[in-house]
């Protein structure tokens with residue numbers, strides 16, 4: 467029961483929906499919320515709890531051994547990610563670019579590139595009542611989000627039953643990190659806003675989830691600004707529009723002060739209830 471909350475672009479209210487939905491659902495049962503926007507996780511600004519686990523996550527990268535290297539250049543040739551530079555007198559590794567594929571290490575004729583652990587981020591697990599909150603954060607300068615996302619999903623798989631709803635706060639956009647989160651989801655909720663930018667990026671996000679053959683639906687945030695392009699698009703494409711969250715100064719002020727919205731703003735309470743009902747109906751096969 468994995469629900470990915472995604473969006474074609476940042477700043478549409480994806481984290482607002484994920485945190486409020488998770489906290490709302492945790493009032494009636496166990497819920498897991500995971501912030502997988504590892505380059506810039508911010509669900510923790512709104513969800514607090516007791517820290518249960520804090521651990522460093524590692525990826526494997528090669529380490530050059532100059533004493534045995536024969537300077538054949540093979541490592542640079544086989545690396546598809548430009549993470550190895552083989553020069554006349556030494557080999558340089560760029561850990562930020564390395565995907566840990568082992569190719570250079572395995573194909574080095576003199577075993578001069580043994581793989582070593584390299585810290586790439588931190589994972590933290592908090593608990594607040596029936597809500598388990600897991601977030602991972604990439605080390606600054608680290609460029610590979612996917613390995614940390616994968617390890618965070620592995621952490622969830624090892625620790626939580628899939629009978630419990632998992633709310634996965636995805637990275638924004640339509641690139642590899644989003645794919646990594648969305649590819650195993652049972653349902654993808656795409657959050658957008660009623661502007662030409664919002665519509666443009668929603669279309670890209672829809673193409674992505676269609677490509678992955680995922681069930682999906684749309685939540686329209688900041689309803690009241692912009693135009694009706696998103697409404698018309700959803701209608702024309704027969705896309706489920708689950709709910710609309712109104713644009714409001716009160717919501718913006720509460721968000722800026724790091725508060726959950728649904729306990730205070732009735733319109734948000736209705737919206738998260740709509741989404742929770744939609745998820746329940748979808749997963750039991752009773753499409754609204």
Ligand code: SF4
Nearest residue numbers: 535536538539541574
């Ligand atoms: S493949 Fe091995 S021996 Fe060849 S340049 Fe790279 S590290 Fe040196």
Ligand code: SF4
Nearest residue numbers: 545564565567568570
């Ligand atoms: S492990 Fe793979 S990605 Fe990393 S440097 Fe070697 S060949 Fe390149």
